[in-house]
Amino acid sequence: MNWTRISVLFASIASFTQANIYYAGINEAGAADLALVDHVLVATNQSLPTGSERSLIINETTIDYFIDHGVNTFRLAFRMEAMAPVQTGLGGPLNDTFFDMYNSAVEYMSRRGAYVIVDAHNYMRYGSLNSTGTDGGSTIGNNSDPKAATSEQFGHFWRQLASRHIYNPNVIFGINNEPHDMPTAMILRNNQAAIDGIRAAGASQLILAPGNGYTGAQVWTNASVSNNGISPQYAPSSAYLGELWDPIDNFAYDIHVYFDYDNSASHAQCVHGVNQLYDATRWLQQQKASGFLSEFGGGDNAHCLSVLNNTISYLESNSEWIGWAIWGAGPLLGPAYFENIEPGEGMEFNTTWLQLLEPRIKSSNYLKRFGISNKGG
Numbered sequence: 001m002n003w004t005r006i007s008v009l010f011a012s013i014a015s016f017t018q019a020n021i022y023y024a025g026i027n028e029a030g031a032a033d034l035a036l037v038d039h040v041l042v043a044t045n046q047s048l049p050t051g052s053e054r055s056l057i058i059n060e061t062t063i064d065y066f067i068d069h070g071v072n073t074f075r076l077a078f079r080m081e082a083m084a085p086v087q088t089g090l091g092g093p094l095n096d097t098f099f100d101m102y103n104s105a106v107e108y109m110s111r112r113g114a115y116v117i118v119d120a121h122n123y124m125r126y127g128s129l130n131s132t133g134t135d136g137g138s139t140i141g142n143n144s145d146p147k148a149a150t151s152e153q154f155g156h157f158w159r160q161l162a163s164r165h166i167y168n169p170n171v172i173f174g175i176n177n178e179p180h181d182m183p184t185a186m187i188l189r190n191n192q193a194a195i196d197g198i199r200a201a202g203a204s205q206l207i208l209a210p211g212n213g214y215t216g217a218q219v220w221t222n223a224s225v226s227n228n229g230i231s232p233q234y235a236p237s238s239a240y241l242g243e244l245w246d247p248i249d250n251f252a253y254d255i256h257v258y259f260d261y262d263n264s265a266s267h268a269q270c271v272h273g274v275n276q277l278y279d280a281t282r283w284l285q286q287q288k289a290s291g292f293l294s295e296f297g298g299g300d301n302a303h304c305l306s307v308l309n310n311t312i313s314y315l316e317s318n319s320e321w322i323g324w325a326i327w328g329a330g331p332l333l334g335p336a337y338f339e340n341i342e343p344g345e346g347m348e349f350n351t352t353w354l355q356l357l358e359p360r361i362k363s364s365n366y367l368k369r370f371g372i373s374n375k376g377g
Contacts, residue, residue: 021370023172023323026066026359029330030057032106033036055282057085057105059245059331064331065343067112070361072368073326074109074176075094075294076103077121081128081137084157090126091153094160103164110170115373117172117208117294117325118165124179124190124210126154140176141186149348151186155193161277162201169372172206173198174254174294178214181234187212188240195246206373208254208292209244211237217257217293218272220280236282252290252322252375255280259298259307270304274314284320290375291320297327297339305356312360322375326357349352 063074082098084090106116126149127137138148158173165171175194179187191209198207212234213219221238241253257277259270277293284291293315298304309328315321329342340346341353361367368377 013242020319020366021312021321021323021364022366023073023292024364024367025071025075025114025325027071027075027077027119027325027328027330028058028105028200029077029121029328030332031043035320048272056331057102058108059342060108062329062331062343063109063112063114065344066314067114068368069358070364071114073115073172073323073325074326075117076102076105076109076120077119077177080120080122080126080157080312083161084126085118090149091156091163093271099164105369106171110168113170113369114237115170115172115368117174118161119174119177119294121177123214124176124182124187124245135347139182139191140374142182145301151189151193154190155197157197158194159197163345165205166201166203169205171203171297172208172373174204174208174210176210178256178295179210180214182212184212184237184240187237188243191241191244195244199247203373204248206252207246207251210254211241211242213237213255215256217255217280218276220255221283222279242287242289244319250374252292252356253284255312256292256295257293258296259304270298271370272311273307276349277311277314281314281318285318289320289321292322293324295325295327298352299338300351305352308352309356309360322377324362326352 047282058076063166066074068369077099083094083102084092085095106118109116122137124140125137126140127147138145140149140154140172142148143150154215158175165173175191175192179190187210195207195209211220213223213236215237219235219236223236244251259272259276267365280291283289293311296308296311298308312324314323326341327345329340330340333340333342333346335345338347341348341357343349343353346353366377
């Protein structure tokens with residue numbers, strides 16, 4: 001296929017787009033991957049082997065490259081079991097060893113001027129580390145499960161963590177990655193507890209609040225359209241999450257979308273298109289709310305590249321959307337992973353990054369470059 005021709009077309013399209021996006025960047029999976037690789041060490045507050053610390057969370061050369069080429073945002077995943085060891089519980093003391101290592105990466109990126117989404121990558125579960133993370137531990141806030149952390153403990157966790165980031169204006173708080181298969185009212189309670197905890201700590205930075213069904217755009221208003229992470233007995237995100245309240249009104253809804261046939265990000269072929277975002281966008285408009293597409297992606301082929309390009313154009317033309325972050329990069333993803341855009345090894349670096357994302361980012365005049373993170377740019 002003629003990637004050069006496609007790149008010229010995308011760059012031309014981008015130059016005529018009026019952007020409303022303030023945050024544009026990359027998901028960095030390193031800290032969450034590290035928790036799975038070295039889960040015994042990080043979950044028991046032991047030191048990692050010398051020399052393995054920040055370099056396993058981020059590749060500094062990669063971060064420098066992306067920032068030098070226009071990126072202003074990174075979403076840095078971590079596992080809550082690493083940050084708050086299981087033996088003392090979610091409301092207990094934080095793991096200083098892991099926090100210091102993770103925060104070293106946050107500080108490195110923010111000192112370079114980037115905004116960093118502190119992403120609790122736990123699917124609104126806590127208590128176990130497994131190979132995928134999607135179902136590890138008990139559902140937070142499930143009062144019928146004696147092993148489950150409570151919503152109050154979740155709020156206290158976020159109060160502790162926010163208090164350590166209070167003086168870093170470039171931090172964005174990502175409450176939890178992709179809740180699924182749980183009552184949507186429970187997600188509302190957990191989200192509200194996190195917002196309350198963050199604000200009680202005195203932190204005023206932007207907060208991102210997820211929904212049900214892996215926080216998928218395609219099921220945001222209609223739980224029956226897909227069986228991905230939300231059963232018909234549970235209400236869609238739109239039925240409850242409009243009730244969220246932030247005393248300083250500085251939060252956005254954290255929404256994801258993937259375009260393979262089951263919206264799982266497991267397949268390289270894009271079957272769906274940008275229409276997956278329409279209903280969620282209408283809901284944001286009705287709520288006079290903001291959305292942040294903190295995960296999206298597609299395979300290494302011309303059709304997916306076209307879908308991703310259309311998605312960015314759609315976000316830029318709808319002012320409810322304030323940011324996006326493509327999946328993904330990180331030192332531990334590996335070159336065989338089909339959505340890896342890590343420079344020098346990622347399967348999609350020469351295509352998705354060079355042919356699409358870099359030109360789109362460089363064409364934007366509205367990306368936020370300084371000041372505390374907020375939904376208004």
